[in-house]
Amino acid sequence: MDCNGPALRRAILVSVVFLAALFAATSLKAQTAAGSLLASAVSQADLAKLDQRISAAQSSGDNAWMLVSAALVLMMTGPGLALFYGGLVRQKNTLAIMMQSFALMGLITVLWALVGYSLCFGSGTLVGGFEHAFLRGVGVEPNTDYAPTIPQLTFMVYQLMFAIITPALITGATAERMKFSGTVLFITLWFLVVYAPLAHMVWGKGGFLSATLGGKFPTLDFAGGTVVHISSGVSALVCALYMGKRHGYPKAPMPPHSLVLSFIGACLLWVGWFGFNAGSALASNGLASSAFVATHFAAAAAACGWSAAEWIKNGKPSALGAISGAVAGLVAITPAAGFVAPMPALIIGAIAGVVCYLMVTRVKAIFGYDDALDAFGVHGVGGTIGALLTGVFASRAINAVYHDVKGNATAVGWLDGNFSQVGYQFVGAIVAWVFALVGTLVLLKITDMLVGVRVSEEHEIEGLDVTQHGEEAYNLET
Amino acid sequence: MMKLEAIIQPSRFESVKDALREIGVEGMTVIEVRGHGRQKGHTEVYRGREYTVDLLPKIKIEMILPDKIVQSVVDTILRTAKTGKIGDGKIFLSRIDDAIRIRNDERGESAL
Numbered sequence: 001m002d003c004n005g006p007a008l009r010r011a012i013l014v015s016v017v018f019l020a021a022l023f024a025a026t027s028l029k030a031q032t033a034a035g036s037l038l039a040s041a042v043s044q045a046d047l048a049k050l051d052q053r054i055s056a057a058q059s060s061g062d063n064a065w066m067l068v069s070a071a072l073v074l075m076m077t078g079p080g081l082a083l084f085y086g087g088l089v090r091q092k093n094t095l096a097i098m099m100q101s102f103a104l105m106g107l108i109t110v111l112w113a114l115v116g117y118s119l120c121f122g123s124g125t126l127v128g129g130f131e132h133a134f135l136r137g138v139g140v141e142p143n144t145d146y147a148p149t150i151p152q153l154t155f156m157v158y159q160l161m162f163a164i165i166t167p168a169l170i171t172g173a174t175a176e177r178m179k180f181s182g183t184v185l186f187i188t189l190w191f192l193v194v195y196a197p198l199a200h201m202v203w204g205k206g207g208f209l210s211a212t213l214g215g216k217f218p219t220l221d222f223a224g225g226t227v228v229h230i231s232s233g234v235s236a237l238v239c240a241l242y243m244g245k246r247h248g249y250p251k252a253p254m255p256p257h258s259l260v261l262s263f264i265g266a267c268l269l270w271v272g273w274f275g276f277n278a279g280s281a282l283a284s285n286g287l288a289s290s291a292f293v294a295t296h297f298a299a300a301a302a303a304c305g306w307s308a309a310e311w312i313k314n315g316k317p318s319a320l321g322a323i324s325g326a327v328a329g330l331v332a333i334t335p336a337a338g339f340v341a342p343m344p345a346l347i348i349g350a351i352a353g354v355v356c357y358l359m360v361t362r363v364k365a366i367f368g369y370d371d372a373l374d375a376f377g378v379h380g381v382g383g384t385i386g387a388l389l390t391g392v393f394a395s396r397a398i399n400a401v402y403h404d405v406k407g408n409a410t411a412v413g414w415l416d417g418n419f420s421q422v423g424y425q426f427v428g429a430i431v432a433w434v435f436a437l438v439g440t441l442v443l444l445k446i447t448d449m450l451v452g453v454r455v456s457e458e459h460e461i462e463g464l465d466v467t468q469h470g471e472e473a474y475n476l477e478t
Numbered sequence: 479m480m481k482l483e484a485i486i487q488p489s490r491f492e493s494v495k496d497a498l499r500e501i502g503v504e505g506m507t508v509i510e511v512r513g514h515g516r517q518k519g520h521t522e523v524y525r526g527r528e529y530t531v532d533l534l535p536k537i538k539i540e541m542i543l544p545d546k547i548v549q550s551v552v553d554t555i556l557r558t559a560k561t562g563k564i565g566d567g568k569i570f571l572s573r574i575d576d577a578i579r580i581r582n583d584e585r586g587e588s589a590l
Contacts, residue, residue, distance in 0.1 A: 250527070320525060
């Protein structure tokens with residue numbers, strides 16, 4: 001080390017302080033029975049202060065990561081999902097599908113601020129209360145029930161981004177034929193009646209399905225396999241069946257108008273998902289690293305799986321297939337990310353890639369429903385696969401969520417030694433399925449009666465951009 | 479005056495255009511079109527749904543020519559646009575009643 005001015009001055013200062021402390025300590029009465037010179041040189045108050053500063057440093061790291069994660073998750077909706085879906089629809093409906101995602105960024109945020117956060121993360125069995133309505137009590141002090149090292153404001157805004165993207169996923173099934181007014185009303189109701197209780201039951205204090213906060217049927221869901229993907233995917237299926245097929249489906253050609261947009265959207269989703277999954281560790285720690293790796297591995301394996309299946313079946317692997325596969329893998333790893341090791345993450349991804357490929361290309365054609373952008377095929381099915389496989393592969397080595405009375409970590413998933421977890425995962429998945437199914441059906445009916453859900457046939461043929469929003473996505477003539 | 483319409487393969491267009499410029503042809507209108515004669519299309523697959531694309535992209539060149547150079551233009555196009563495969567395209571000739579230059583109201587072959 002160079003003996004330069006500032007370094008030398010610092011060394012002298014530290015030595016002087018240390019000697020002064022030593023001198024001061026020796027002139028004080030001994031504070032402990034042992035009273036050794038070294039122990040009394042550094043007082044209890046000093047240790048407490050040091051401990052506080054270390055905690056503050058840890059919190060600072062956690063908060064930095066969590067704020068970035070929140071931004072990443074918002075990016076998943078806008079522009080990630082907006083572009084992904086936007087490219088898949090026909091040109092005349094591009095803005096409409098993007099507008100649905102963007103509108104939710106505004107609408108859900110307002111609902112969240114007013115009552116949403118409280119309903120999801122207050123205390124209760126089925127749903128939270130109104131203790132945090134208008135974000136009362138939500139400030140920079142951590143909420144020790146959920147995230148003890150970050151300001152509650154950070155936790156609140158992070159969870160908000162999940163609440164935004166979940167209903168946005170549903171718009172994929174109703175694409176090209178849903179009224180915007182119907183979307184706004186339906187999603188408002190759906191958020192309050194379906195999302196909030198489900199999010200609370202799985203993640204909230206006292207929630208019925210909570211794994212760590214007093215649930216009766218502990219369902220492991222790290223970042224939202226049940227809360228986000230099963231709920232939105234199943235709701236999407238109900239919507240697709242209720243609304244019926246698009247005019248001309250399946251005979252008329254409706255190829256994606258710009259796979260370039262979809263490609264960009266998918267990549268933004270992949271990157272954003274690191275915030276979605278790794279951020280669900282709610283801290284910048286080893287668990288976040290583990291979830292990050294699992295997320296990435298599952299996406300990659302699923303892209304390979306879907307592409308391989310497509311290559312074998314069609315002789316050509318498509319770009320659309322590859323990006324769809326990656327998304328399927330990301331969906332499936334969502335509940336498992338913070339519970340499974342990297343190798344199982346590859347397996348989960350590969351399975352999701354192949355199964356979702358079959359769902360979307362074969363099963364959908366067999367049953368004939370028009371899930372326009374495969375919200376059910378990818379999110380509903382991928383989420384269910386992931387939720388169940390979480391019960392298989394979850395391991396205490398990655399995340400020791402269960403302990404015995406002595407404080408030892410006990411088995412988490414099946415391969416770890418706890419077979420009953422698979423049963424609990426089934427319960428959680430079924431609750432999510434039923435909740436979404438029933439809730440969506442009722443709310444769709446109400447929305448239909450009040451404002452209508454489907455546009456008229458002429459409007460559908462003319463295109464939603466012009467008829468719902470008075471705009472055209474591309475005005476390319478000079 | 480003759481109207482010459484040539485529908486050719488897009489990949490041959492640059493060669494045709496350069497060759498026409500070499501023999502002194504000064505005006506043409508180029509349009510991107512889709513169509514087919516006897517050429518088969520291809521299938522595209524998007525998430526398991528097959529689409530048959532039987533309208534293929536082509537380039538259409540339209541020229542109005544004085545009678546005396548029509549044959550050399552036809553020969554040039556045949557020479558440069560031919561690949562020998564189905565899908566090479568066709569040339570159509572028709573008679574034109576008049577041509578008028580907008581800038582100075584000139585009429586007839588001198589307007590070309």
